[in-house]
Amino acid sequence: MVSGFETLNLHPQLKKAIDALGFKQMTPIQQKVLTYTLAGHDAIGRAQTGTGKTAAFLVSIINDLLNNPIQEQRYRGEPRALILAPTRELALQIESDAKELTKFTDLKLLTLVGGVDFDKQKKPLNANFLDILVATPGRLIDFIEQKEIWLDQIEFLVIDEADRLLDMGFIPSVKRIVRYSPRKEERQTLMFSATFSYDVLNLARQWLFEPVTVEIEPEQKTNNDVEQRVYVVEKKDKYRLLQDILRDEPIDKVMIFANRRDQVRRLYDHLKKDGYRVGMLSGEIAQDKRLKMLEQFKQGKNNIMIATDV
Structure with missing residues (x-):
């Protein structure tokens, strides 16, 4: 056809x-x-x-x-x-x-x-x-x-x-x-x-x-090559677990999603302070800075991106 x-x-x-x-x-x-x-x-x-x-x-x-x-x-x-x-x-x-x-x-x-x-x-x-x-x-x-x-x-x-x-x-x-x-x-x-x-x-x-x-019928949402894990952890232990994952896993680039802008900002500050190459996207950030951070993430200058889930 x-x-x-x-x-x-x-x-x-x-x-x-x-x-x-x-x-x-x-x-x-x-x-x-x-x-x-x-x-x-x-x-x-x-x-x-x-x-x-x-x-x-x-x-x-x-x-x-x-x-x-x-x-x-x-x-x-x-x-x-x-x-x-x-x-x-x-x-x-x-x-x-x-x-x-x-x-x-x-x-x-x-x-x-x-x-x-x-x-x-x-x-x-x-x-x-x-x-x-x-x-x-x-x-x-x-x-x-x-x-x-x-x-x-x-x-x-x-x-x-x-x-x-x-x-x-x-x-x-x-x-x-x-x-x-x-x-x-x-x-x-x-x-x-x-x-x-x-x-x-x-x-x-x-x-x-x-x-x-x-x-149009949606394609299979989950790629067979994607491994999914669920960690049940108390709130106070979340950041330590994240650090363990970032340290131990062979990860090239990471996207981290949070529900609110303040959570994005807090996590960004923590990771930045601990020496990670990190960017963030949320509604409080001006458009030109958002585009700059996206470009840095694409180019590998930052390998961690934190964003609100909307």
């Missing part, structure tokens, strides 16, 4: 970007979703991270915007497509993928996330028209309230990782954002979630218009 991107009637500039990235075969979620979304249908997809869902909705958006350029007068601060993501990291990853897929086009892209100076993010809005906006809900609300962003011209709405938006308490903000956009019959809406809970499906009924449903 032929399942390559060449089977899709994509805009030449988008096809050029896909070829440059070396994409040949579509993933299952791309193959199933693009059949409908390129024809203008709303869709709700059950797919986990790493399945290619980001490329699926970006290809849909970019192809539509390129094939339907705006002829009439435009205004700054009015995006044509909006992609909502639950976290800064996911939003920045979507931005990175979108830049690759739009590099042979004139489409303008902007990402709005917390932890970055408001005025710095506002600058591009004054310089250019905006085609694709990627945002976390809280920061987007800030820009809407300051009358820097208007959503009444949205043609495409993507809600990514809807289950995480629910878990993190962002749905009231998302509801406000959806209310600012055109009616569901007047826009194309895509929603993706790792799970189809009752709440996720209820939101889909409210926000999507006659959607198709696409489900």
